[in-house]
């Protein structure tokens with residue numbers, strides 16, 4: 001049996017939507033771009049949506065739009081996909097990592113205040129694996145210290161914190177559509193905000209700093225090519241139309257995993273906080289109990305792969321990767337993140353997984369743990 005870790009769910013209608021764009025002469029900056037943005041803004045519940053070429057491009061523009069610049073300090077989590085910290089370095093600001101909560105694996109609000117200095121301007125807060133960050137506490141801190149918030153909701157499309165959508169907590173929030181996310185456009189991302197000025201800047205930066213007026217080559221500021229083409233947008237529109245079905249299926253998979261993996265000794269199933277009123281699972285990531293080492297975990301990953309089970313170590317600590325080591329980050333800086341990173345195992349999560357496959361995964365997991 002071969003069970004991939006992730007795979008996009010592309011329906012017949014998705015394929016038809018893509019083909020229909022290819023029958024028109026407008027492949028970029030066309031009607032599908034506007035339609036995608038409009039429908040996405042409505043789904044998340046924000047005034048503006050700006051589609052871009054990737055989640056990373058979206059995070060970069062989000063950082064710029066809040067005026068973050070050289071030597072500013074930006075608080076963020078070390079337990080995430082590296083893009084959530086890289087965007088801070090793009091503008092030569094300084095990422096200040098804060099350790100995570102051992103259960104939710106999101107940034108720990110109780111450790112934030114000790115890291116705030118006169119130079120702190122903003123926080124990049126990630127909703128990891130689809131679980132919302134502790135927004136109540138985070139918004140209180142942001143208000144007290146007048147810090148701006150960028151929400152990296154790239155993993156949390158459809159999740160809710162106390163009934164409120166992820167992607168509505170940041171002054172600017174960002175989503176991503178890489179093929180392993182809950183929905184995909186191949187490559188792509190979306191910036192959402194209620195701030196008109198920020199939205200206008202992002203529309204402009206996305207397209208080389210264009211004025212937005214009906215005039216060709218009317219560039220009024222330094223911008224980028226962070227455009228996404230209409231072919232991708234058509235796929236996005238179609239994928240968004242069945243997102244609730246996808247979220248439900250992934251939730252069923254997570255609950256089925258819990259049922260079969262829950263009783264296995266040495267394995268800790270993912271925690272869902274009471275404030276998470278809707279969980280849109282991006283990854284299903286159980287952890288090995290503390291008695292296992294990183295070496296054990298790496299051997300277990302290999303053994304799982306050997307029996308056809310796709311799996312990965314989501315995520316290694318960002319602060320221990322070379323671009324951050326250079327900034328004086330070192331082992332021991334964020335012990336909870338490091339402990340968890342050494343023990344996580346992301347398991348297959350996509351629309352085609354069956355109960356039978358989950359039983360197969362649980363059976364093999366048990367066998368492998370027994371021998372370790």
Ligand SMILES: *Cc1c(COP(=O)(O)O)cnc(C)c1O
Nearest residue numbers: 054055056081083084154176178
């Ligand atoms: C996927 C993801 C991104 C953006 O990824 P792209 O590949 O650039 O679209 C950013 N942050 C997190 C936490 C992600 O999971």
